[in-house]
Amino acid sequence: MKLLITGASGLYGSKLAELAENRQHQVYAVHSQHEITRGIPIRLDVVDKVKVETEIKDAKPDVVVHAATMTDVDKCEINRELAWKINVEGTINVAQATKTIGAFFLYVSTDYVFDGEKGCYKETDLPSPISYYAYTKLKAEEKVQDILSEYCIARPSVIYGATPAAGKVNFALWILNKLKNKEQVPLFIDQWNSPTLNTSLAEMTLEVIERKLTGVYNLSGASRVCRYDFAVALAKVFGLDDSLLVPTYMRAMTLPAKRPRDSSLDTSKAEQTLKNKPLETAEALERLRIEMTSAAR
Numbered sequence: 250m251k252l253l254i255t256g257a258s259g260l261y262g263s264k265l266a267e268l269a270e271n272r273q274h275q276v277y278a279v280h281s282q283h284e285i286t287r288g289i290p291i292r293l294d295v296v297d298k299v300k301v302e303t304e305i306k307d308a309k310p311d312v313v314v315h316a317a318t319m320t321d322v323d324k325c326e327i328n329r330e331l332a333w334k335i336n337v338e339g340t341i342n343v344a345q346a347t348k349t350i351g352a353f354f355l356y357v358s359t360d361y362v363f364d365g366e367k368g369c370y371k372e373t374d375l376p377s378p379i380s381y382y383a384y385t386k387l388k389a390e391e392k393v394q395d396i397l398s399e400y401c402i403a404r405p406s407v408i409y410g411a412t413p414a415a416g417k418v419n420f421a422l423w424i425l426n427k428l429k430n431k432e433q434v435p436l437f438i439d440q441w442n443s444p445t446l447n448t449s450l451a452e453m454t455l456e457v458i459e460r461k462l463t464g465v466y467n468l469s470g471a472s473r474v475c476r477y478d479f480a481v482a483l484a485k486v487f488g489l490d491d492s493l494l495v496p497t498y499m500r501a502m503t504l505p506a507k508r509p510r511d512s513s514l515d516t517s518k519a520e521q522t523l524k525n526k527p528l529e530t531a532e533a534l535e536r537l538r539i540e541m542t543s544a545a546r
């Protein structure tokens with residue numbers, strides 16, 4: 250299969266490119282500011298409609314996975330014009346170019362499309378974003394549905410993985426670095442989600458695109474946990490001192506963008522449909538430990 254991935258320098262896209270190449274798929278890796286480690290590089294800004302169309306027509310992939318996004322929730326709240334351009338107009342550009350070549354399309358959305366008042370959201374629950382980032386992701390989902398007939402919308406939640414990507418450490422690595430340096434780590438006990446190991450997300454999305462499954466899928470971890478409990482589980486798996494983890498309240502913080510209180514996802518549809526099942530936190534963290542140990546060798 251010829252697979253084009255946007256956001257291939259990011260936390261999720263880089264892992265997807267790695268696993269897809271391991272399975273002998275031909276990968277076109279779209280990046281912008283950061284370098285890619287796998288695939289045939291295509292450097293572009295998704296806002297550039299003409300370049301997007303030209304590159305996608307030239308590569309002529311069978312499948313396009315669109316993960317390129319302005320992911321910083323607070324920056325999106327502050328710079329709304331840029332967030333709209335990248336997240337909504339960029340998605341329109343990639344989706345329209347995909348339509349012209351008749352490829353299958355997978356859009357990577359987010360659990361943040363929900364307001365977080367209920368938790369354990371199913372694919373059929375009504376989105377109600379409370380931040381501008383989430384609003385742009387929901388608008389992008391709607392544009393995908395308008396433009397294409399053969400698509401999948403995948404919704405992960407707090408992605409983490411073994412290596413930094415796109416110039417950033419992720420939530421799990423941030424906690425591990427702090428604990429290894431014997432620093433205290435403040436963590437919310439009033440924000441719940443379904444943390445998602447990038448490897449697991451990449452495996453699930455690979456299966457979705459190989460089987461061309463259409464519709465909306467919650468593709469996240471299978472456990473609902475608060476940030477603090479996730480960190481406790483992480484410390485346990487890595488044999489680190491969990492007394493450095495300090496419970497704090499999100500409701501006591503003032504951040505530019507609001508975060509959902511409980512954006513955890515119900516993964517039963519993915520569990521029933523996929524051979525690559527969503528992972529419980531303990532199982533995912535053990536896989537993370539193994540990945541980090543073998544990378545350090």
Ligand SMILES: NC(=O)c1ccc[n+]([C@@H]2O[C@H](COP(=O)([O-])OP(=O)(O)OC[C@H]3O[C@@H](n4cnc5c(N)ncnc54)[C@H](OP(=O)(O)O)[C@@H]3O)[C@@H](O)[C@H]2O)c1
Pocket residue numbers: 255256257258259260261262279280281282283284293294295296315316317318319320335339357358359360386405406407408409414415
């Ligand atoms: N991370 C999470 O916790 C989380 C949770 C739920 C959903 N998601 C969704 O999952 C997807 C992947 O997230 P991630 O954490 O892997 O992202 P990430 O590590 O922040 O990487 C973002 C990617 O988007 C690319 N990008 C940004 N602006 C671009 C532009 N104008 N043109 C072309 N490429 C551009 C970046 O390229 P350069 O770095 O090369 O500029 C990078 O490859 C996103 O759609 C996100 O909304 C993420």
